Amino acid sequence: MTTKEVRTLLSQIPDPEIPVISIEELGILRDVNFINDECVITITPTYSGCPAMKAIEQDIVALLKENGIEKVKVKSVFSPAWTTDWLTEIAKEKLRKYGISPPDKTTSDKSVLTGIQKTVKCPRCSSENTELVSQFGSTACKALYKCKDCLEPFDLFKCH
Amino acid sequence: MEKHLFNYLLRLADSSLIIGHRLSEWCGHGPVLEEDIALTNISLDFVGRANSLYEYAGKIEEKGRTEDDLAYLRNEREFFNNLLAEQPNGDYAQTILRQYLTDAFEIHFYEALTKSKDETIAGIAAKSLKEIQYHLRHSSSWMLRLGDGTEESNRRLQNALNEIYRFTGSLFETDDNDSALTAAGIVPDLSVIQQLWQKDVDTMLEKAMLKKPENVWMQKGNLQGRHTEHLGYILAEMQSVHRAYPGVKW
Helix, strand or coil: CCHHHHHHHHCCCECCCCCCCECCCCCCEEEEEEECCEEEEEECCCCCCCCHHHHHHHHHHHHHHHCCCCCEEEEECCCCCCCHHHCCHHHHHHHHHHCEECCCCCCCCHHHHCCCCCCCCCCCCCCCCEEEEECCCCCCCEEEEEECCCCCEEEEECCC | CHHHHHHHHHHHHHHHHHHHHHHHCCCCCCCCHHHHHHHHHHHHHHHHHHHHHHHHHHHHHCCCCCHHHHHHCCCHHHCCCCCCCCCCCCCHHHHHHHHHHHHHHHHHHHHHHCCCCCHHHHHHHHHHHHHHHHHHHHHHHHHHHHHCCCHHHHHHHHHHHHHHHHHHHHHHCCCHHHHHHHHCCCCCCHHHHHHHHHHHHHHHHHHCCCCCCCCCCCCCCHHHCCCCCHHHHHHHHHHHHHHHCCCCCC
16 A cells, blocks of 8 residues: 555544544644555644544554554654644535534734634624633633524634 | 753653643532633643653653653652642632643743754644643633632632742752753753743732732752652552552553
């Protein structure tokens, strides 16, 4: 199998917490390499303590084994630090449909970096009349919001 | 130099692990659901960071010690975390204050570490800095809410300040081990960080209607492995499973 084929194969693996997008679309899958006869996969966490990393590692090893690749090493790197800019437009649309408001583009504006977006759109009714309930949501990468028009609570994928 | 770097990494990792563990004690006990989730999220960031730092420390040491060995198989006198990190959660005011004082330090410290000449450290710092910005925003907003809140919330926050301010000196403690690393551009000069920290903290205390304790004797000793009595209890709880089942893994 070529590195490209391995990458295509791995792009089927969904994120364990947000199964509508793959680890490839989320930007967690960084690199695929063959070193001698060992397949080395490089991944990067969204947040340092992301508990999904272990599950992702196991999913990668299991899927490659099923496809005949026995020697696998999964390496986790921090640099360059993961950013929401790596999410494709398609991935953002998938998030929105799933009920998670996608992140804006990152800028050097500190207020954006700390999680305050100027307008956060409700993923259900598209209203911009929303309010922050908590900066920390159901997973480390999300904040909790509430729509003041349709009254639904929803997650915002934090701009990071 | 490797020995110095190993010692320094242990200090950073220990401080992250111990405050991370403290925050995890709030799991299921937060005053409101959102805060329960917030503190455990923040806890995960700290424990995750500790994991990366221990892993790198183990690599530098070249004795084959893993991150689990370093976290679970050392005793109290072999831990070098700052004394603030190990202070008990107390009431919510004390937890918030301990966190704010830590975050206000880390925002400057880790920003400086992103410029480290050691690439691995710079990488971990860049990752952490993004997270610290959230932590600081969270703890700052609660400092204002509690300090400038009711008479009772202000009293509790002031009590916490009077109780734990004396441990903040240990954030900036430094010894001969560090000077070589600072000279090599691997770690920042803590006296510079201290000035930035003090300025931010003074501004915050004023905004939060708090009175800074005066003539405080700063407790130190963590660089020699001397701690307040609280650390032993944390380690006893944190390490018990690993010691009862040697080599156990998640």
